[in-house]
Amino acid sequence: MKFTKMHGAGNDYVYVNCFEETLPEDIASLAVAVSDRHKGIGSDGLILICPSEKADARMRMFNADGSESEMCGNGVRCVAKYVYDHGIAKQQTLKIETGAGVLHLDLELAGSRVSQVRVNMGKPILNSAEIPTLLPGDPPVDAELELGDQSLKVTCVSMGNPHCITFVDELNDHWVHGVGPKVEVHPMFPNRVNAEFIEVVSPAELKMRVWERGSGETQACGTGACASAVAGVLTGRSERNVLIHLPGGDLRLEWADSDEVFMTGPAVEVYQGVWTGP
Numbered sequence: 001m002k003f004t005k006m007h008g009a010g011n012d013y014v015y016v017n018c019f020e021e022t023l024p025e026d027i028a029s030l031a032v033a034v035s036d037r038h039k040g041i042g043s044d045g046l047i048l049i050c051p052s053e054k055a056d057a058r059m060r061m062f063n064a065d066g067s068e069s070e071m072c073g074n075g076v077r078c079v080a081k082y083v084y085d086h087g088i089a090k091q092q093t094l095k096i097e098t099g100a101g102v103l104h105l106d107l108e109l110a111g112s113r114v115s116q117v118r119v120n121m122g123k124p125i126l127n128s129a130e131i132p133t134l135l136p137g138d139p140p141v142d143a144e145l146e147l148g149d150q151s152l153k154v155t156c157v158s159m160g161n162p163h164c165i166t167f168v169d170e171l172n173d174h175w176v177h178g179v180g181p182k183v184e185v186h187p188m189f190p191n192r193v194n195a196e197f198i199e200v201v202s203p204a205e206l207k208m209r210v211w212e213r214g215s216g217e218t219q220a221c222g223t224g225a226c227a228s229a230v231a232g233v234l235t236g237r238s239e240r241n242v243l244i245h246l247p248g249g250d251l252r253l254e255w256a257d258s259d260e261v262f263m264t265g266p267a268v269e270v271y272q273g274v275w276t277g278p
């Protein structure tokens with residue numbers, strides 16, 4: 001099976017062009033196998049680029065643990081880059097079908113290839129039942145999340161996939177590796193949750209690290225950055241247009257007056273290969 005390795009701000013996935021490749025039945029097991037950083041290709045998960053009846057392509061995204069997610073922000077930018085660079089579509093504004101609906105993307109070229117992508121990520125989902133979370137509030141804003149020995153103040157937002165955002169004075173491993181895994185599987189989140197930790201540099205600039213549902217710490221999380229930008233506004237900590245610094249790079253977020261969230265960031269193709277594994 002031919003694949004392409006790509007990343008958006010260091011959030012790296014194995015991409016398979018399903019216009020050309022046929023996959024095994026058990027895609028979840030394939031996602032686990034290819035993601036293994038020692039025995040597989042090594043990635044945060046697997047992303048399928050498929051034909052669509054209502055868009056230039058359809059994206060399906062699987063985390064490293066094989067779980068399928070509704071949406072992937074860094075992934076959809078790379079899907080758009082792949083679709084343009086590999087001639088599946090020719091125009092510089094693309095539509096990609098995702099679990100969060102059909103998204104519209106604008107491509108920026110460096111030479112003849114895509115370097116940056118601006119995505120209309122759609123409107124945040126703030127209704128607790130749809131996030132979903134059992135915490136009070138639509139959405140929970142600075143709500144108490146009991147973690148046994150400690151409690152957090154969290155804000156919950158969905159971008160098609162669920163996010164739990166905690167603002168901290170200083171980002172460190174205690175939050176990401178100590179608290180993150182507990183938040184991911186907390187009973188207040190029936191579908192589990194992505195756990196973002198945010199340090200406010202200024203009202204227009206945030207630093208973020210993330211413990212992702214199904215993948216652990218990643219270098220960046222596009223939907224998490226969108227959700228964090230929304231949470232910053234809801235909690236009065238940041239403005240509607242923010243630059244977010246992540247370990248793998250920067251993303252520009254704007255929660256527009258239209259209620260849509262726009263994300264601009266890089267999309268990089270690293271190499272192409274052939275998977276001959278199980």
Ligand SMILES: N[C@H](CCC[C@H](N)C(=O)O)C(=O)O
Nearest residue numbers: 069072073074161221222223
């Ligand atoms: N782990 C996420 C999916 C990947 C999201 C992230 N990599 C992004 O760029 O949005 C979830 O299970 O909802």
